[in-house]
Amino acid sequence: MGTAVPNRFRRPYGPGWALVGDSGYLKDFVTAQGIQDAFRDAELCAHALDLTFTGHRAFDDAMREYQETRDTKVMPMYESTAELATLDPPTPEMAWLLEAVSHSVPAMDGFARVAAGVTSPAEFFSPEYLGQVLVPATAD
Ligand SMILES: Cc1cc2nc3c(=O)[nH]c(=O)nc-3n(C[C@H](O)[C@H](O)[C@H](O)COP(=O)(O)OP(=O)(O)OC[C@H]3O[C@@H](n4cnc5c(N)ncnc54)[C@H](O)[C@@H]3O)c2cc1C
Incomplete structure (x- = not known):
């Protein structure tokens, strides 16, 4: 597509x-x-x-x-x-994840680094990485 x-x-x-x-x-x-x-x-x-x-x-x-x-x-x-590039809507899991990212400044920074090609999507979307950057936001 x-x-x-x-x-x-x-x-x-x-x-x-x-x-x-x-x-x-x-x-x-x-x-x-x-x-x-x-x-x-x-x-x-x-x-x-x-x-x-x-x-x-x-x-x-x-x-x-x-x-x-x-x-x-x-x-x-x-x-x-x-x-x-398929232009399909995100899966429910991905939509949930992106919503969670939008509430965490470190996660947003990390996502921007993925878009800029600095951080690999594999690293960003790993449970280890997301566990680190999303925990502070959900604890607020
Ligand atoms: C519409 C569009 C938007 C894009 N937007 C972005 C973006 O925002 N950011 C980004 O990072 N990338 C973007 N890209 C991708 C990026 O442009 C290419 O990945 C990048 O230009 C590839 O560089 P290159 O040097 O490998 O090839 P090219 O830039 O294609 O250079 C190859 C050159 O070789 C010449 N050539 C071909 N055959 C011969 C020949 N036989 N003899 C002599 N010269 C020849 C061609 O004329 C050309 O000048 C975009 C691509 C398109 C099409």
Whole structure:
């Protein structure tokens, strides 16, 4: 749904070529993460190539690590974006949670960090994290 962007991961390297940004990994832009994703990929890719050209790592090993690091970092936001891009209303559980977040300043700050791509949705929506930031609000 959303804007009908194809959501996909590509293997971002091969003999003589490498991909960064949207060419390697694309998702709906409803969560506005693509620019920082592209910068992060460029940094990870440049680091992997530096290790290769300075003789510290084999090309395939360094680039596989680049791909694995990218995929691990972006997967929670990828899944969250795919869910948001359906434009379905939130589930009752999510609606309750967002209502609870709106009554806690630390939780609102945390949610803003998720939207900004600083905190992973996996970390924010974990029971451990929400337990910490929501308890003060419900105790008022
Ligand atoms: C409508 C819209 C709104 C968005 N809003 C946001 C937002 O608010 N925040 C955010 O973070 N992201 C947003 N995004 C996503 C973001 O724009 C992209 O994720 C980001 O620009 C990807 O950067 P990139 O360098 O990988 O690719 P691009 O920015 O697409 O750059 C690729 C470049 O390569 C050029 N090119 C292609 N083929 C060739 C070729 N054969 N030879 C030479 N050049 C070529 C293209 O012309 C282009 O200039 C939005 C995207 C869209 C479409």
